Amino acid sequence: MDIIFYHPTFDTQSWLAGLQQQLPDARIREWREGDDRPADYALVWHPPVEMLAGRHQLKGVFALGAGVDSILSKLQAYPDMLPAGVPLFRLEDTGMGLQMQEYAVSQVLHWFRRFDDYQAQKQQANWQPLDDYRREDFTIGLLGAGVLGRKVAESLTAWGFPVRCWSRRKKDYPGVTSFAGVEQLSDFLNGTRVLINLLPNTPQTVGIINASLLARLADEAYVLNLARGVHLVEADLLAALDSGKLKGAMLDVFSKEPLPVDSPLWKHPRVAITPHVAAVTRADEAMAYIAKTIRQIEKGETPTGEVSLQHGY
Numbered sequence: 001m002d003i004i005f006y007h008p009t010f011d012t013q014s015w016l017a018g019l020q021q022q023l024p025d026a027r028i029r030e031w032r033e034g035d036d037r038p039a040d041y042a043l044v045w046h047p048p049v050e051m052l053a054g055r056h057q058l059k060g061v062f063a064l065g066a067g068v069d070s071i072l073s074k075l076q077a078y079p080d081m082l083p084a085g086v087p088l089f090r091l092e093d094t095g096m097g098l099q100m101q102e103y104a105v106s107q108v109l110h111w112f113r114r115f116d117d118y119q120a121q122k123q124q125a126n127w128q129p130l131d132d133y134r135r136e137d138f139t140i141g142l143l144g145a146g147v148l149g150r151k152v153a154e155s156l157t158a159w160g161f162p163v164r165c166w167s168r169r170k171k172d173y174p175g176v177t178s179f180a181g182v183e184q185l186s187d188f189l190n191g192t193r194v195l196i197n198l199l200p201n202t203p204q205t206v207g208i209i210n211a212s213l214l215a216r217l218a219d220e221a222y223v224l225n226l227a228r229g230v231h232l233v234e235a236d237l238l239a240a241l242d243s244g245k246l247k248g249a250m251l252d253v254f255s256k257e258p259l260p261v262d263s264p265l266w267k268h269p270r271v272a273i274t275p276h277v278a279a280v281t282r283a284d285e286a287m288a289y290i291a292k293t294i295r296q297i298e299k300g301e302t303p304t305g306e307v308s309l310q311h312g313y
């Protein structure tokens with residue numbers, strides 16, 4: 001079996017070595033420009049079109065991340081990049097679920113224990129105990145309830161918060177109230193105090209966190225964007241913060257990355273920022289997952305993790 005690998009920033013040699021350990025019988029090589037030798041599988045991130053185009057013999061292409069929006073948008077521009085019938089897989093969890101839990105739980109607790117207010121008081125040397133927030137007033141709403149949303153929901157129910165989720169289809173997750181489809185979006189938003197975004201980037205979800213959505217949240221709400229920058233209308237978020245509708249926001253992803261130095265988000269006192277690090281690809285777990293999936297395909301089984309080109313995620 002031949003496997004080709006391309007990632008613009010990963011340490012390719014350590015990936016090739018790690019994959020070789022997982023799949024000892026495979027011939028694994030870094031793909032370089034001009035390489036049109038046969039391959040059964042391709043492991044990619046931001047792949048050049050010529051790496052995949054015309055490779056009808058591929059049994060699978062693996063995206064080396066959870067979100068496949070960059071690959072699918074390239075496919076829009078170059079429809080022949082992925083030969084018809086070749087399945088595209090993405091990373092399901094592979095250590096990202098735990099990272100998302102760490103991120104979400106730490107920030108929700110930060111807001112719930114009013115550390116943002118105490119930090120602001122500290123700037124004024126102000127010793128002033130504040131009223132506690134009550135859990136029942138701190139409903140967490142997850143936009144997106146797939147692999148990562150489910151993990152985050154689990155971790156927040158464990159802390160005793162009321163948790164609800166919104167997805168394309170109803171979910172049956174213990175302790176989580178499920179809302180589905182555009183017709184239930186309003187009910188989902190009504191009473192949500194902390195909105196956590198874990199949707200994929202698709203034509204239906206671009207710009208979904210906008211002025212009209214923010215207006216429907218509970219007063220003094222918080223927004224945690226962990227998915228993609230294009231989901232959020234940044235100007236609407238700033239306006240909602242300045243009007244007092246929103247109390248705070250923590251953003252990991254931005255419509256333009258790196259976030260431009262002149263973005264007003266940098267200076268806003270109630271916006272916290274991380275540079276798209278909420279959940280990164282963990283090499284060992286990703287390699288084990290890819291190897292397991294390849295073995296399943298080789299045995300004629302149907303693995304999970306295939307991207308629906310129709311739904312765009």
Ligand SMILES: NC(=O)c1ccc[n+]([C@@H]2O[C@H](COP(=O)([O-])OP(=O)(O)OC[C@H]3O[C@@H](n4cnc5c(N)ncnc54)[C@H](O)[C@@H]3O)[C@@H](O)[C@H]2O)c1
Pocket residue numbers: 066067068091092093096143144145146147148149166167168169181198199200201202204205226227228252253276277278279280313
């Ligand atoms: N910031 C980061 O570091 C980072 C890391 C990993 C993933 N992500 C982002 O997180 C996203 C989610 O990852 P995942 O593995 O949980 O994806 P997933 O495919 O398992 O889950 C997606 C969820 O969104 C819902 N959804 C999709 N379209 C919808 C629509 N139109 N209306 C309502 N619900 C809809 C689905 O029903 C599902 O519940 C990824 O697509 C990626 O963009 C970000």
Ligand SMILES: O=C(O)[C@H](O)CO
Pocket residue numbers: 064065066067068279280281
């Ligand atoms: O989708 C992912 O895996 C991360 O956001 C990196 O892009």
